[in-house]
Amino acid sequence: MGHEASIAGVYPVKQQLISVVGILTADVVAAVVGKSIRVISLTFTISAATNIRWLSAANNISGLMEFADSGGLTNSEKTGLFWTNVGEALRLDVDAAATVAGVLTYIEVAGA
Numbered sequence: 001m002g003h004e005a006s007i008a009g010v011y012p013v014k015q016q017l018i019s020v021v022g023i024l025t026a027d028v029v030a031a032v033v034g035k036s037i038r039v040i041s042l043t044f045t046i047s048a049a050t051n052i053r054w055l056s057a058a059n060n061i062s063g064l065m066e067f068a069d070s071g072g073l074t075n076s077e078k079t080g081l082f083w084t085n086v087g088e089a090l091r092l093d094v095d096a097a098a099t100v101a102g103v104l105t106y107i108e109v110a111g112a
Contacts, residue, residue, distance in 0.1 A: 016029050023095060026094075029106060034087060037083060040107060041104060042081065042104035044072055046100050048070075048098040050098040057088035
């Protein structure tokens with residue numbers, strides 16, 4: 001989404017807005033052929049009490065995270081918080097009527 005930097009000059013860092021509304025599983029970052037999506041930072045708020053989890057296509061890549069009304073999270077790790085399987089989309093599953101809004105940064109890693 002416009003802003004790019006690099007990690008050790010090897011992987012371009014990309015940014016993606018998070019905007020998921022309602023009880024659903026939504027693509028946050030589309031699948032990239034031959035690459036894994038590695039999340040290195042994220043910040044988001046949640047409008048109502050809900051549970052969320054991050055998915056690689058249909059596979060869990062995070063545990064179930066429980067949030068109170070008006071909750072949120074900020075976290076980062078330069079080696080990656082979690083990542084998808086190669087060629088799979090990064091998805092967010094929300095299990096209650098809530099709005100999840102924020103931003104994440106990620107890198108695409110070939111064959112990781």
